[in-house]
Amino acid sequence: MTGRKLTWPLAFVLFGALIISLFPVFWIVMTAIKPPTDWNASPAIWVPSHPTMVNFKTLFDPDAIRAYGVGGVSQAATNSVFGSLLASVAGTVLSVVIGLCAAIGISRYANGGKATPLIILSGRMFPPAAIAVPFVIIYSNVGLIDTYRGLIAIYVAGTLPFSTWMLKSFVDDLPREIEEAVMIDGRSRLMAHIFVTIPLIRGGLLATTLFIFILNWSEFMFALVLSYSNVTTIPVQLARYVTATAGTLYGVQAALAVLAMLPLILAGLLIQSHLARGMTFGAVKR
Amino acid sequence: MLAPAALEVRGLCKAFGDKAAVCDLDFAIPEGSLTVLLGSAGAGKTTTLRLIAGVDRPNAGRVLMRGRNVTGLEPKDRDIAMIFDNLALYPNKTGFANIASSLTIRGTAKAEIEQRVAEVSSTLRIAHVLNRLPKTMSGGERQRVALGRALIRKPGLFLLDEPLSSLDAMLRIELRAELKRLQRDLGATFLLATPDFAEAMAVADTVVMLRAGRVVQIATAQSLYDDPVDREVARFVGAPEINLMKAVYEPGILGSIQVAGASFAGLKKLRNALPKAGGPFEIGIRPEHLKLLPPGQAPIKARVFDIEPLGLKSMVTVKNEESEMRLIVDTDVAGRYSAGDVVGLDLVDLGLLAFDAVSGVRLA
Structure with a gap:
């Protein structure tokens, strides 16, 4: 934290930025509690006069969805919430664990040579759309299509460059002498990393985990093209609330979007104190 | 063992x-x-x-x-x-x-x-x-x-x-x-x-x-x-740094060492250790091994450039056409001179070092 003083002009600018960034959240939450007649009203209804939880009920009641009309989604959102949690959590944990090993290997031991970090990063240089269809074909042939294993695998592969590079920067910032001091004090290399490196980059580790989780949680394209009916995630489910007769079910969509936002906001609040760097301050002479 | x-x-x-x-x-x-x-x-x-x-x-x-x-x-x-x-x-x-x-x-x-x-x-x-x-x-x-x-x-x-x-x-x-x-x-x-x-x-x-x-x-x-x-x-090793100057050894019965515009017929200890053939070399003199004397009483003539008092001792920087040298002398000796004065310098046979002019290897 810098000791910058909050002056009136600064407060004004910050307030403006806050309004701009919070407005979409406000709008989604308001839409989620509007009755169907207010969803698309003109002029817009900012705050519904009769807030309702009906949209949230509709999400988990297949009959209520079918009542809106023909076409679109006919399943409750339960599967998609479960699917998103499974694919995102598993994909994030694996990506961060593998990325952490890679980051320490690259930063401390230059494993794989100088080009390795760039080769790993090059995995992000393909537009996902360019590799989506080949993956559909490959997955169909190896039996991974429409499976959580398959989706998790692609989430790990897709986010590994980010987790590796982010964690590498945190490991780079940590003076290696601290690890070496503990090796001299009596720990093996592996134990030095477990007992010293990881606790000291905890803030970075949490920030990386949250970032990777957000990427996986909001991923749409692969979840769409690599699944038929078994595997669904929230972003895919969101796109299904379109009916032939009643149009797009904005309120129901907004309700699911609110549910989708909650874990991210909660996670952000929980770890915000760890997000700031500065854990290593005072450890070494600068 | x-x-x-x-x-x-x-x-x-x-x-x-x-x-x-x-x-x-x-x-x-x-x-x-x-x-x-x-x-x-x-x-x-x-x-x-x-x-x-x-x-x-x-x-x-x-x-x-x-x-x-x-x-x-x-x-x-x-x-x-x-x-x-x-x-x-x-x-x-x-x-x-x-x-x-x-x-x-x-x-x-x-x-x-x-x-x-x-x-x-x-x-x-x-x-x-x-x-x-x-x-x-x-x-x-x-x-x-x-x-x-x-x-x-x-x-x-x-x-x-x-x-x-x-x-x-x-x-x-x-x-x-x-x-x-x-x-x-x-x-x-x-x-x-x-x-x-x-x-x-x-x-x-x-x-x-x-x-x-x-x-x-x-x-x-x-x-x-x-x-x-x-x-x-x-x-x-040593602060201020050792003075390094080009020098020439002319062997013979009346062998001499030329350095800083002066010729030294003495310095036997140094001469005995130098190669018999003579020739150019580099001489190293610690700042405390140079003597500061009134002009005319010493072979090397130089002009005082700067005097830095260090307490009991002072560091004196002197220059002549050939070289620049630093000396550490007692402050009361340095006090007799000020910047611009002409002074005399003498070498003490003790503590003189000789190096090969090219490779820097110690000769004596």
Whole structure:
């Protein structure tokens, strides 16, 4: 934290930025509690006069969805919430664990040579759309299509460059002498990393985990093209609330979007104190 | 046969990429001594310590401790302690936990840990920082905590990488005396790296002089000063720097040495050691080995350029057409002159050094 003083002009600018960034959240939450007649009203209804939880009920009641009309989604959102949690959590944990090993290997031991970090990063240089269809074909042939294993695998592969590079920067910032001091004090290399490196980059580790989780949680394209009916995630489910007769079910969509936002906001609040760097301050002479 | 050395380094080499950091290092340090690794930045001091500690692995060569080959061992199995140049305290642990670290890891009983931390912290006068995190400590306190973390182990060898470099001048002089006293009291073996010759002078039993990753001279600090192997060592050792001037030796019955526009028929000691054929060489004169005299009473004529009083002594810079020289003389002698005055200079046969004009190798 810098000791910058909050002056009136600064407060004004910050307030403006806050309004701009919070407005979409406000709008989604308001839409989620509007009755169907207010969803698309003109002029817009900012705050519904009769807030309702009906949209949230509709999400988990297949009959209520079918009542809106023909076409679109006919399943409750339960599967998609479960699917998103499974694919995102598993994909994030694996990506961060593998990325952490890679980051320490690259930063401390230059494993794989100088080009390795760039080769790993090059995995992000393909537009996902360019590799989506080949993956559909490959997955169909190896039996991974429409499976959580398959989706998790692609989430790990897709986010590994980010987790590796982010964690590498945190490991780079940590003076290696601290690890070496503990090796001299009596720990093996592996134990030095477990007992010293990881606790000291905890803030970075949490920030990386949250970032990777957000990427996986909001991923749409692969979840769409690599699944038929078994595997669904929230972003895919969101796109299904379109009916032939009643149009797009904005309120129901907004309700699911609110549910989708909650874990991210909660996670952000929980770890915000760890997000700031500065854990290593005072450890070494600068 | 003598008892095996506390540490013996044989043919140690380490390259980073295709750049050699240290090469063919050979030296041994006896039990209970304080040896200083002296060299400028990039000479390979830190690399040498890291190879001995085992945190880096050598490309070639061996490290022996008390006759035991430890080259392939993990740092924890080498019976060493190291103080890094950035100290590397555990930032998330208190002073107590930092000092106790090696004992905690090895599963020492709690009561014994507490007793030994108490001992070490009273020796180092850091009992008041035991409950504090490193970021709340002063530079000197951190330094002592790092020292405490090393001392508590009672290892066979202490490695200290520029342990005093970040401290201010007063504290540095105080702590280096303390370091030397601790080493003597404990009878411990210290290997200390520093770029500071004065520090080496103050604490070293033996100095291992490193340059460009190689050992250039192993000697006591005093003989490094009196008897350097080459021009670069002579320049590195001593402040102000040794005066180096072009000189010519003309042999013969009335052989003479020409330097700084004057001719010296004496200086027998120097002449006897120079090659018989004569020729150009470089003469090295320590600032305290030049005599400042009134003009006309000495062979070399020069003009005073600057006088810096240093207390009892003063540093006088003089110039003539041939050269610029610095002298350390008593302040009352320097006080007789001021900038611009013409003065005379004389050489004392004692302490003159001669180097090959091209290679810088010591001739005499």
